[in-house]
Amino acid sequence: MPPTSEALTAERILEATEEVLRRHGPAKATVVDVARALGVSHGTVYRHFRTKAALREAVTKRWLDRTAEALSGIVDETDRDPETRLRGWLAGLFAAKRRKAGADPELFATYSVLATGLGGVVSDHLAELTGQLTRIIQAGVDTGVFATSDPGTAATAVFQATGRFHDPGYAKEWERPGAQAEFEAVVDLLVRGLRG
Amino acid sequence: MPPTSEALTAERILEATEEVLRRHGPAKATVVDVARALGVSHGTVYRHFRTKAALREAVTKRWLDRTAEALSGIVDETDRDPETRLRGWLAGLFAAKRRKAGADPELFATYSVLATGLGGVVSDHLAELTGQLTRIIQAGVDTGVFATSDPGTAATAVFQATGRFHDPGYAKEWERPGAQAEFEAVVDLLVRGLRG
Structure with a gap:
């Protein structure tokens, strides 16, 4: 104490x-x-x-922010090309979620329950992550490697299409053999789609 | 009676x-x-x-088979080009799931619960659907519109990347405004990725 x-x-x-x-x-x-x-x-x-509710909201926000902060570093690695950053960001998100779920499943389940009741905190978090993705995709458009007319819509599509690899509802699937290969196949397809 | x-x-x-x-x-x-x-x-x-278990398994299989049978017609429309069939198949799956969930939410929830306990029936169903997708993607490769070396892996990636639009766990999201536009953005990106 x-x-x-x-x-x-x-x-x-x-x-x-x-x-x-x-x-x-x-x-x-x-x-x-x-x-x-x-x-x-x-x-x-x-x-x-x-209030107890305010404390729960703040601790859940802190838990979600930790993931967002770790990933924001990848967004700012402007010396790396946008495709590498996009792959690194998605792999970083999957690895962080898998690590959290695997290392401390009770705490992961606890935060999943808390987050369910905190729509505003979760939607802010998802907007933060999608915003980071938008910046990477915009950088790819600016340098001519990605061809999309709407980086924000593309970022939402990439985030939703990789949901299986970050949505807590799929946590049980993440330790299955083949999960990493499946993740890479989805990312490859999306990156090819962004190249246009 | x-x-x-x-x-x-x-x-x-x-x-x-x-x-x-x-x-x-x-x-x-x-x-x-x-x-x-x-x-x-x-x-x-x-x-x-x-047994009661055998009856439950059979009725759940019948429910899942109805979706798979409706979609198999699209796979066999060989007079339509593979990209149109792929889009039609994915839209058909989303529409069927949304209709089932919206028209009779209690029955949809009931089958979701039953399916959770019937791993074998569900994995057969998912293999059937992924097999249908593989045939469409293979047809696209054969006619030169899709460029993938492994249609089976690509089919799994497409199926998993569109999970938000057919996995019962997301049923609440399907009636949100914007869900159809989000679905189309994901499909566009995947189709572009398959074209390579």
Whole structure:
């Protein structure tokens, strides 16, 4: 238990909340559990997050943001050609999801349940990811490797067409032998389609 | 209630089973309900289907086969070019699934539940559909409109990339405004990818 004298930041509360969710699951985890893990009163937690719902939303957003932040680095690798970045981004998303689901299936399932009830947080996350894809495809159009009149629509199509490899509903499929080869066949077809 | 003197075929039992499933749902429907709907004893039903599990498997297979049979007609329209057939086949699958889910959501949900427990029936169905797609793509390769070295792998990629538009887990998305346009954007990209 960390010393209470240490400044209690929102980030420390969210770390503790994730640990409580990992241990108790989404149905049983309470603000009192989070306060106990931090050695503070639940009033102290409520000073940072006004409701249990706000705390759940913030911890889910943090979980989703981690994936988006890791991928944003690939978008900005402007010294690499757009096709390589597109393949790297899609492979990075699949690998991150597979790693999260495989390394800690309970926490992955917990966040999948929480996300289901948080439409706004999820749609912001999907818009962020599709926006990153749009920037890569736009870069490909600018350099003449991709031929599409509407990079935003193409980005949504690529994201939806690869849903099997990032949508949590398919998590059980990701460890099947052949999943990686199937992923690569879909990506190859999409990249050829973008080249036009 | 049909007269009991009429010959009791397996098909009539399956029709009655579907009706019982529609009314009672998968958890409550029993062989006795099916026999009662037909005006026969449950022993008579068991002479055609040895167990309740066998009856459920047969009725689920019949439901899945209806979709596959409707689509097989498109595969055989050899007077139409393969790209048109491919687009028609994918649009036909999406339309059939959307119609089934929209017209009778309870029965659609019931079959989705039944199918989850019948891995073999489902994998046969998916192999049948992917086989149909393979034949269309092979025809495209033969006539020079598609450029792929492995039509079977390409068919699996096309089927998986369009999963959002036929996997029952996405049924709620199918009535959203924009779903049809999103479907068409994915298909356009895949067709361009197959042209190579």
